[in-house]
Amino acid sequence: MKHLLSTFLLCLVACYGFAQSTKVVVRARAKDAKFIGTGIGGAYVVIRHDLTGEILAQGLTTGTSGNTDLMLKTPHQRYDRLTDDQTARFEANLKLDAPTFVTIEATAPINRKSAAVKASTQLWLIPGKAIDGEGIILEIPGFMLDILEPQTHQVLSLNALKDSQIKLKINLVMMCGCVITKGGVWNSEQIEVKAFVKKDGVARGEVPLNFAGMDNIFEGSLPIKEKGMYEVQIYAYDRITKNTGLDRMNFVIQ
Template identity: 55%
Template sequence: MKTFFTILALIFSICLQAQPTKLVVRAKAKDAKFIGSSIGGAKVIIRDALTGEVLSQGITEGSTGNTGLIMKDPHERYKPITDEQTAGFMAEIEIEEPKFLTIEVIAPANQPQASVKAQTQLWLIPGKHIDGEGVVLEIPGFVVNVLSPQTHEFIKPSTIKLKANVVMMCGCTISNGGLWDAEKMEVQAILKKDGKHLKTVMMSVQDKVNTFEADVDIKEPGTYEAIVYAYDDRTGNTGVGKVNFIVGE
């Protein structure tokens, strides 16, 4: 009888041994492609949902994915829109029993002024991998960087050139008539002088993709702020960039 219970205890012990379990996490820009190496990736943090303990973390690596699969082909149930090159983060977590996880993604990781946090929760079962396409979190918005004027730049009263770089959250190109069509997006600069609204100016792509421009006459000395926003009413994507500059003699 003692031997029987010893064997039973051994079997029970083996059953509860930690098993390495794979979990793939990806970040996909809303109305665009996956967030990968070309824009610095997405930061992934996987936690025990009950204790907050970090079980794995890293950066998504790889390409933005296959444009045809993601943006053009009809999507079918169980048909993946990723391939082997598509950006993702592979975690391998050792667990003895089902564990409830919180998955957090911050993206794009190298654009802190534009990064968005998205999260979800799920149960991870020992030995039951969640790989392939894995868990995909959607990241809404645009990355907006004001190029001109520069931060705290001193400018003489004149016609100044407002410039802003606007891209999808995956870095995908915005151009006139392109797949992400600049002419169907609203990009404007809200100008403030000494803290008060001065004017709002429409910006558009001229000579260079992703670069929205506008000429603005500024004659009065003072401290100025330009708030550049991008908005697509078809998707609800939004993004904002800000800069402060000074006009003086």
């Protein structure tokens, strides 16, 4: 009996008395698109002890964005894998000596602060019990939208404007960097792009932008009749997936 009791106590010590390596895989996937990996700069992942706030692990997702056909064109059944060994991920090996409740967050795409979105979840980590395979997948909604024309705080002469108009031009991509084209996997025809316009702080209406025939590029024309300080906020809205994105800038007409 004593021998059995000693063996039982040793098992308890082995299980809970010493830190055990616990593998955790975290991925960030753009909504309606692919995984966020090396090609777009990655997602920055933080694994934090929920009670104490201690950071247990942190780092970038690295790897490819994944297989387009597999993720977006192939029917899936329960337990089907959407990733492989090359698909972007952050991997941590934590030393845990007790079950630990954690918050896992991802900010992506980390190299695009103006467009970056933070997503998070919480779960229990059990010592020695890996969270691997697909791992934890955090969805990152939105678009990356950049205003290309006019330039930030550009000063333009009213008399020099051709046809009294300014071109509005943007570059729009998915959060994983995937291209938007007419009739493509990410179809420009289902995305509404418009500019909200203000002059001297007063709303002056909206201007539509249309796909320009080049990957990711949308253009429109803004009529200008008066001098002043202008602000444009250009948004993209996918009518099917409900993804959104926005960029803003100011320019001067003198």
